[in-house]
Each structure stands twice: as structure tokens, then as C-alpha cells.
Amino acid sequence: MAHRKGRCHPKGPVDRMDIDSEEQSTQPPPQQPGQVDKVIRRWSDAGCSPLPGVDNRLHSLAATLVRRDAMSFYAENSQHARACWESLLEQTTISASTSCFDPAIVSSFRMLDHVITSKGSTPFVSRLAYVQLMRHFDTVEETIDSSRRHGLIHRAAGYRNASIALDIYMTAQEGYTDPASRRRQLLERKRAGRRWKQLAGPSPLFLLVYSDAAERIVDKGLQEAALYIQEHAPASLVGSCVNLVGGV
Template identity: 45%
Template structure:
């Protein structure tokens, strides 16, 4: 075999390999090297475009980011600065009165809904919520204890009803009976309708403080003064 024949066969073999690399099933050598260079240069641009499209957020994700940003702002307002120092100071200042309030409002589990100690417990809580004694921090704790009393009383009412000790009107819930009992603890000549609305609003505030207090009532000592305004502005029509 002469040199020209060997060169021709080598060229055909090389062409076959190029054809297989390009994967088009046709055996040919690249006709336009400039075109290949252009395609190679364009690859990063296409890659950047694809990456940009993949990174584009959806409308739902944009909304979620806005909600998270608002939540961060509210959280910063609630917590404030110097968290550990402020909590320690608030704890030392408030704990003795909080323990005293618990002593007046923690009731035995075997009482009935007509027990006079329930009325006394409500009045002890109200003396903090509505009175002048104690600090605003103790008032927060009193709101939490108010909701604890309601939860306890509703469980007692349910037990009384199931054991035939108390009867209620059809569609009249245990929570409504508890509000009735709470009304009897009020020492006022206020109109019954207005009083009931006022007590429901008091209960609404208690519910909000209880939510902020989880998992411990003492968590309310963490929050800054801004929490008071947030509680006031957070209008939630709770059922009683």
C-alpha cells in the first residue's frame, strides 16, 4: 500500500470518529470550523439564560418573601434589644406578685362550677387587669391566668353537665356558661349586654397574650412595650 492510500484510509477513519462524536449518524467531517467555534462561544450565554430562568421566583414565592420580611420586622419590635438583661430584670421584679396571684387562682380539680372559689379567683385576676396594683408585666401574666381559669372552668362545666349536676339550653356551649359565671364575678351595675361585650374583649386580649406566652407564661416578660400596641391592634373576634 502506497503512502496516499494509507493517508486516505486514515482520513476516513478520522472522519468516522468525528461523525460519531457529533452523533448525527452521518459520517462526515465538520464543514465549517468557524460555525463550531461560534457554537462553542454561545454555550455560556445559553447556560446563563437557563440559569436565570431557573432562579426566577414564582408569584407565590414573592408573596412568601414579603410575609417573612414583615414577620421579621414585627419580631424585632416585639423582642427589642438586650433580651437576656431585660428578661432577668423583669423576672426578678414580677415573680413574687405572680406567685401570689397563682396562690389565689389555682383551684382544686374536684370542685363544681358553682363553687364560690371560682368567683374569688376571677376577682383576683380582675384586680390586676382592671386595677391599679401591679405593673404592666404582671397585667400580662394576669391575662394569661384569666385564660387558664376559663379553660379550667369549661372543663368543670363539662364534667358537671355529663354527671347531671348542671343543665344548659340547647346550642348553649360550655364557653357561654363560663362567661355567665364570669359575669357574676363583676361588681358593677353595667348593662348586661355591654358588660358581656367588655368581658369578651377582655377574654380576647387574654387569648392573644396566652398565644404569645407559649410554652410558659413567663415568656410574656420577654416582649417589649410594642407588644401592648400589637395586642390592642390585633382585632380578632373570638367566640366565648
């Protein structure tokens, strides 16, 4: 895999995509066939009551997670978000047939870490990088499994592919003096990645609908809330996310 200098067509580097997380939309809402889904309207109304049969806690969490201007914000930014996602994939995707010893694996980890941790990254681009980090881990574990089956890797009993993948991730780190502390930090980064992947649901572009509150969420009910949001979002929104870049 050839890595190229970070960029996000058409507007600039992948870690500087010009999408302000909580800035209100300046464009009119998109024209949708029919009316915008009533649940989205309820989410945008801070004083709304939950839908019949829906747990109050779940509804409140969903209302906190979804932007007030979710539909118009998505309409304004989806094409540019797509370009940034595709640029990120171009620079960090490896094939499952890649050797687990290929330096491209470590290079991709470093690229994703840079996007996630850079002060120049917008919140949305960091979200995309977290999702791609989890996809990258999945592929790395596939390469490890293949190498084990071909006798290229020998592991101790109980030492899983995920542990070996984390070892490889550790080799991508620079400038640390406490390996145990850094490993814990990377495990927390993986946990954050899993949360963003849950929130992305049908497509990474679905992350556009979430507010800044999603950055801080650690609630154990996150998966339930994510499913609730995804199931009740307008079909046109979900369909557009999937059609533009496919699923997570």
C-alpha cells in the same frame, strides 16, 4: 380554696411588682454559654435586615414586639417574676374537681380582674393575670363539663361550656347597669387573654421579653409572629422560662 391578701414575695402585692416595662436595664447582660442568639441581636438592631427566607412583614412585627434589652431584662427580673406568678397562682388556682357552684371560682375571677384593671398594676403583672385568666377559664369549663355529665347542669342545645363559664364570669362583676355592654367588655378581655397566652408560648415568664408595643398589638398575624419569636429565641432563655415555672 382559701384566698389570702394579695402579695408577691419578696417585694410586695402581686399587682405592684416592681418591673418597669420599657425601662432600660442597668445591669450587665447575663453570662450565657456561647454567644447570645444572633436573632436576638438582630431584633435589637432597628436597622437590621430580615433573615434569609423570612417574610419582611413578619420580621418587622417580631422586631417591634421584642425588647431591645430582652436578655438582660429577663436575667434581672426572672426570679422576681417567678415569685409573682406563683403568688398569683396560689390566690387564683382552683382544682378541676371543684364544683362549678363553688364561690372560689367567682372570687378568682374578681382577683384576676382586679390585677388586670388596677391602675397600680405594672404592665407585666397585668400580662401574667391575663394568662392566668385564660387558665382559669379552662378549668372552669372543665368543672362545668363534669357537672353536666353528673346531671347537675342542664343547658339548652348549642349553649356551650364556654358560654356558661362567661355567665359565671358575669356574676363576678359589680357596679354595671348595662349587661350587654359588660358582656362585650368581658369577651374583649378574653380575646386579650388569648393574645397574651399566645405570646407567652412555652412559659408565662417569656412575656418578659416583649416591649410595650405588645400591649397594643391586634394584628391578625400575631400568632405567626409569636411562634417566630419563640422558635428563634435563645434556647437558654426558653429553657430557663420553662424550668422556673413550667409551661402555660
